[in-house]
Amino acid sequence: MSDSQWPVWEVFVQANPGISHKHVGNVHAADAEMAIQNARDVYTRRSEGISIWVVPANAISASSPEDQGAFFEPSNDKPYRHPTFYKIPEGVKYL
């Protein structure tokens, strides 16, 4: 079946003030206003968020699977790069 639907928009929802918007999925929509309304109806019906971002899916540039080796594997043997020796202060929720 051919895809006769509107363009895809990626949806990001902010759950609480101060924390980052998190990718939750996507919707079809003809433009940004419709994308925000559709995202509201599909992803925030159960108090999941307080703010919505929508981004045209074709505006996102992604790394390709072939890049996996060159991009990510060199860091596998460098555990010293992880900041695991710091103590996180109590009361910091979203780090």
Add this chain to the structure above:
Amino acid sequence: MTLQEAKFEYLLRLGDSSLIIGHRLSEWCGHGPILEEDIALINIALDFVGNATSILGYAGQVEGKGRTEDDLAFMRGEREFRNLLITEQPNGDFANTIARQFLFDTYMFFLYEELKSSKDETIAAIAVKSHKEITYHLRHTSEWMLRLGDGTAESHERLQNGLNDLWMFTSEMFDMDEVDTLLMKEGIAPDLNKVKANWEKRVHEVLTEATLEIPTTTFKQKGSKEGKHSEHLGFLLAEMQYVHRAYPGAKW
């Protein structure tokens, strides 16, 4: 007519309109033009049914005969229903549904804006909650009015046809009878002439922006205030009330 009788009657009008248009919208479930819109329409349908539950529940208390919101929703016949005629009109195509929703949402938006300051505290509290939902409904349907009206030749024609067909049901939204006048004096219900002025202004603005014509129909169909409905309500009730009547008191 006592104040209690007027209030019961008025609450039936509010609650029944929400219940019936909510049921009509729910018929779109699984048939929406696109998944996202299908979900949006059903969200809106649920808002209406939730609003009807609150209002009919309160109507039952005001009546004082022990009837619950379920008794009122499922155990009355069509002549006892007080929903506006526009709310029971069939969905037709998507443009027709949007035309119906836009005309009714605009009405409900301005009506509930007034009801927020009703001297009846329960009505005012329900109105405050519902008005937030209605604000979104109206934004949603207004967007579609612009898209379809100012869209393709076909979408424009379908939407204009829908508006022309439904226009005759809009005037009774603002008719005031003994019930309205009595409650207005008590500060419980608003002056519908004020609602009408706001409604006309908004409808004209949106139609103009959407390149649509204001329908010229002068015929006015009324009757809902006396329980006189179009031929469509009986079929709707038969479907909506079937389970409750076939299995009285059933719970799940």
